[in-house]
Amino acid sequence: MKISRQGYTHYSDGINNQDFYYTEGNMKMILDGCSDSKYSEIGTRLFVQLFATLPNRTKLECFEENVKYVFDKLLEQFKFWYKSQEDLENFIMDNLLFTIVACFETENSFVVKLFGDGYVVTVNHNDCVSYIKHYYGRRPTYYVYKYCELIPNNIFKEYEFKTFTFSKEDFKEIGIASDGIAPIVKYDSLKTFDDIITSKLKSDYTAEGVILSNIQSFGDDVTLVINQDIKNYEKSKNEEET
Amino acid sequence: MGIDRIFGINKGKDKDNRPEAKKKEYDTERDYIIKDYNVKKNSENLDSDTKTGYRGSSKSVSSQEDSSTGKKGYEEDFGYSYQGFFDYGNQGYPNDDFADKRRYPAEPKVIRPRFMYKQTLYRKLTIILIEETTALNPFVNIVSKIIESSCQSESDYYCIIKYGDTFTMPKLLFKKELKQEDIIFKGNITNEKSCLYDVVCNIPPFVEEAVLSHKEDERYKYMISEIEVVGIGTCTDNASKNTKKDAYTAFNKLLSRKDIKTKYCCTSDVLMQEPAKFGFRNIVCMSKEY
Numbered sequence: 113m114k115i116s117r118q119g120y121t122h123y124s125d126g127i128n129n130q131d132f133y134y135t136e137g138n139m140k141m142i143l144d145g146c147s148d149s150k151y152s153e154i155g156t157r158l159f160v161q162l163f164a165t166l167p168n169r170t171k172l173e174c175f176e177e178n179v180k181y182v183f184d185k186l187l188e189q190f191k192f193w194y195k196s197q198e199d200l201e202n203f204i205m206d207n208l209l210f211t212i213v214a215c216f217e218t219e220n221s222f223v224v225k226l227f228g229d230g231y232v233v234t235v236n237h238n239d240c241v242s243y244i245k246h247y248y249g250r251r252p253t254y255y256v257y258k259y260c261e262l263i264p265n266n267i268f269k270e271y272e273f274k275t276f277t278f279s280k281e282d283f284k285e286i287g288i289a290s291d292g293i294a295p296i297v298k299y300d301s302l303k304t305f306d307d308i309i310t311s312k313l314k315s316d317y318t319a320e321g322v323i324l325s326n327i328q329s330f331g332d333d334v335t336l337v338i339n340q341d342i343k344n345y346e347k348s349k350n351e352e353e354t
Numbered sequence: 355m356g357i358d359r360i361f362g363i364n365k366g367k368d369k370d371n372r373p374e375a376k377k378k379e380y381d382t383e384r385d386y387i388i389k390d391y392n393v394k395k396n397s398e399n400l401d402s403d404t405k406t407g408y409r410g411s412s413k414s415v416s417s418q419e420d421s422s423t424g425k426k427g428y429e430e431d432f433g434y435s436y437q438g439f440f441d442y443g444n445q446g447y448p449n450d451d452f453a454d455k456r457r458y459p460a461e462p463k464v465i466r467p468r469f470m471y472k473q474t475l476y477r478k479l480t481i482i483l484i485e486e487t488t489a490l491n492p493f494v495n496i497v498s499k500i501i502e503s504s505c506q507s508e509s510d511y512y513c514i515i516k517y518g519d520t521f522t523m524p525k526l527l528f529k530k531e532l533k534q535e536d537i538i539f540k541g542n543i544t545n546e547k548s549c550l551y552d553v554v555c556n557i558p559p560f561v562e563e564a565v566l567s568h569k570e571d572e573r574y575k576y577m578i579s580e581i582e583v584v585g586i587g588t589c590t591d592n593a594s595k596n597t598k599k600d601a602y603t604a605f606n607k608l609l610s611r612k613d614i615k616t617k618y619c620c621t622s623d624v625l626m627q628e629p630a631k632f633g634f635r636n637i638v639c640m641s642k643e644y
Binding site for chain 1: 606609
């Protein structure tokens with residue numbers, strides 16, 4: 113399941129969907145653009161396009177290096193246009209503020225890499241869905257802060273990607289999501305979403321349909337990427353046919 | 355008021371109150387008899403009303419008897435009376451109500467006990483699991499806030515289970531019945547062992563018992579319609595008799611209920627997958643350090 117929907121407040125304020133996702137092979141990645149910056153949707157889309165050109169993009173070991181490489185090259189280009197550091201940082205604040213959450217599937221485990229905030233959606237072997245909220249204060253840690261030298265006492269330079277390993281013995285599937293899915297956790301009326309994730313519900317119910325029918329509850333952009341259990345999905349289809 | 359008064363008919367005529375004259379005033383003798391019968395009957399009723407307490411006769415009698423003159427309605431001052439024509443609603447024709455009431459007197463009121471259906475009020479049951487280990491010492495304020503926010507409604511049931519290396523299952527309590535010791539988390543804990551699996555294995559039978567036993571008072575019946583399980587701690591275990599598998603199956607039994615909500619507040623983000631293994635739906639971290 114791959115969803116990326118514009119939040120209601122963004123729709124009413126005339127702001128684009130600032131989230132973006134990328135999936136390839138065993139890897140899935142979500143970029144959640146900062147709502148306060150003007151054009152963060154440009155940063156998310158630009159980053160993904162450049163990241164997708166790298167040769168070792170699906171390798172877990174190379175992920176952190178790849179992200180650093182893309183940012184280094186991007187900012188080198190922009191230095192040509194913005195000569196002073198202040199102008200460059202203003203440009204960064206307007207365009208390149210986004211959090212990064214990635215998930216790699218290995219033989220025995222799922223590895224989640226996180227920089228900033230976001231949700232990890234887990235499905236255990238009893239088909240129980242859990243929403244793990246990673247939240248580190250009101251000011252999220254954006255990767256690009258590492259390149260900002262005008263921020264006083266810039267603690268973000270020392271920050272690195274957080275790594276969480278989920279064993280396949282305990283979990284059937286791991287998904288990643290932006291913080292826009294908070295209403296799904298909060299409201300009981302959206303509890304059907306769990307059944308869609310685990311494919312217990314029939315195919316008539318789609319995740320996008322649930323979000324659209326309750327769009328006013330979703331203020332922020334909603335992005336969720338999770339591999340659904342194909343066996344369950346086939347089961348529900350067969351039941352439908354019978 | 356009679357028509358004679360309006361149009362001046364019989365003006366200046368002498369008043370004739372003799373019974374013979376009265377007879378002439380009516381069209382037929384039968385009319386006169388009926389009138390007379392009514393008047394007598396009403397006066398009797400008045401007497402009987404004072405004895406029996408019947409209502410309704412006083413009005414008709416007062417219209418027949420002038421308070422100033424003491425004369426009856428058909429003996430008015432002006433020559434002859436049209437009361438039989440104009441006011442016959444009161445006394446024109448025999449009214450059987452009084453007679454019926456006399457025949458069938460009202461039954462005395464007896465208050466009989468009735469079967470009362472008690473109104474059912476739906477309540478929420480909140481189970482709070484607090485792990486009393488050293489890991490919670492830095493989060494004293496946050497833990498107290500979480501407990502307070504979970505125990506807001508005064509009409510709901512609460513069950514606060516504090517566990518370390520041992521635990522005791524408390525009873526279902528209302529908020530007013532909770533003690534200060536239960537609500538406030540003081541910290542300064544030296545214990546390092548927790549028996550989470552034992553606690554989790556004991557929750558499903560406790561919930562079943564609570565849901566099936568309907569508490570009642572004089573007016574209402576109370577039913578549990580919603581259950582919330584809030585866990586606080588590291589979600590790890592090192593002192594249980596029950597196994598991990600037992601605990602998982604017990605918790606899954608609890609999660610099979612549709613009316614259940616689960617939340618776990620972890621001490622650090624590294625341990626947040628532990629409650630996910632159980633199947634807690636909403637998992638948050640109390641520490642915000644990156």
